[in-house]
Amino acid sequence: MSGSGEVTVTGFGVRTAFGSGADAVRRGVFEGVPAFAPTSRFDTGPYRTPMAAAAPEGPDAVEDWALRHALAECGTQALDMAGLGPGTRAAVLLGVAGDHTSVTRYWRGDGEAGTDAGGTGAGAAADRAADAVPAQLAELLAAWLGLTGPRLTFTNACVASAAAIIHGCRLISSGRADVAVCGGGYLVEEETFGKFDSGRALSKDGMVRPFSADRSGLLLGDGVAVVVLESAEHSRRRGARPLASVVGWGAATDAHHIAQPHPEGAGLARAARQAMRLAGDPHGAALDYVNAHGTGTKYNDGAETRGLRAAFPDRAESIPVSSTKSTTGHLLEAAGVVEFVITLLALTDGVLPPTAGFTAPDPECDLDYVPNRPRRADLRRALTLNAAFGGANTALVLERP
């Protein structure tokens, strides 16, 4: 191991409803184009809305819309960009809840070798039943990429892939690992769609309008990304050019509710303060942008605004904040890593991605949300935030070289 120290980012791969790769993110997320449309991936008839940010079928589609394929694609992109290949010793850390389509296929009896032993209508979906196991996807990704080293999957819902990145940062900064390949993925499917519909969490007007007065909920979206984290010494030794450094991370819990955020954003503020302390800038004096969790729900966005005010009492109003879920939808376990990539692109491109679908200010959401249009900015440091069921919150600080 190279010893403790700075964590750099040397590669990434990303897929959203806009397609595969960074340019697709630039065309969609950074231009403020919402990807929401009625999805045909399953019958949406039983639900209150057909809308999701699910990529359509086409030449750019991932094979079978299987999570294992999307992760392999993004992992390959990330390693290629980093200039690493098979045989690299790297921790493989994922944030993923498993491929839920295998659960649906099992109970629908869509498998190759139906058993239907209990008269349940179920068959043994003999192919890929194990893709429902979160740990299996990390195993498959590591095998596909030819990486040796420990593997671990985080399953803590919408902070899962941010937690994977934080774990990777800890492994590297403590000298336990030189390289950590961190990722996450969610592709829109019916199991989760139905659950969010039953919880009346989905937007009523087919749009996600974070921080806007008329926001009515979230919509789900496709998101998969993999990033290569590397100790600065390791990347320097092999002549790799870091895209950015991860200079701070934090995680904290609300201790408030199983499914709602703390109304004052207490845990989010605590995570952000932790990350900024680690970054050596406890008051956020050098913070240029916040990629918010910004789900577009009544509960989240007001709480997040108050949390940001608590974390940065002297500066909150002067820091641009945007929610890219307004274009990508909510990526669930993948939100952390995809938004990490978006934040990285904001730093490298010098562009703030907008909060799309913003119609009217809400008195309880009173920060600069970069409404509807991208904004050029000379960015050096940015913070990306995520929150999840159970009151889990994460914060990551990226810095441009």
Place this chain on the structure above:
Amino acid sequence: MTTSDKSPLRAPLGILATATATHGTGRDDDIPLPRLPGFVESAFSPLAYEVSSRCLTERPGDCSRTAVALASLLGDTTTADLASRRMVSGKVHNPLLFMQATPNSVLGHTSREFGITGQMFSISTFDDPVTELLAMADLLLEDPELDRVLVLGVELGGSERLAAIHRELTADDGSPVPDLPASAGLAAAALLCRPGAGAPATIRSAETPGTDSDTGTDVEAVDRPGGIQGLFDLAAAHRRLLRDGGSLLLPGPAAYLLTTDTADTADTADETETHAHQ
């Protein structure tokens, strides 16, 4: 399929408390499923809360400096299967199943009940959860903002889908399919700190994996990928240490030495290990 390669503990950990609970397994000490408002149908969350609350009640402490890590290979499969079967049969989802769909939900309940505001993670691993959770606690306790880590594992009985998964993972190599009843569940927890923080027992990495006969405990090898038997073994060893004192070698994919001496006893550890192998 196991990935090994986990780092041994860099520094010893103190064990403040351990707890185990089983439901519907047929064991003598099975408990009725504790009632947990908002959590229905599944043993996952009630058992997770039960073992967590026992540890946190036994050893109250500063919950703003407490982290939680939950390991479960498959998560709450009872809820997942119930929701899926309802869906494919055309029934609407039960919103409560939405609320309890992730392990985070019960961790959120625990954090609210005990005021835990530290970090909270849930993981899925094919490795021995003891190895993974102790490594995570070791890493987390290097964070100057944390003093304690509650680690727990939860495992549920098998549906026919779990049996299919098991067959796929083992490539039909003849490994016995887990035979817990579908409604059964197991959970085990340990509240960890650094030695010197009032912990009556200490655990550290041992160089040589032992065998059952080394310790005299009911230690079993990892029963199946991600199985939490190792956490039950850790809890049993901890109970025995508190009763009898001395030291114990906990074998497994990674070996650990448990001792009631909380001082830094590297030399003593060697001596104990030698004794253990005599």
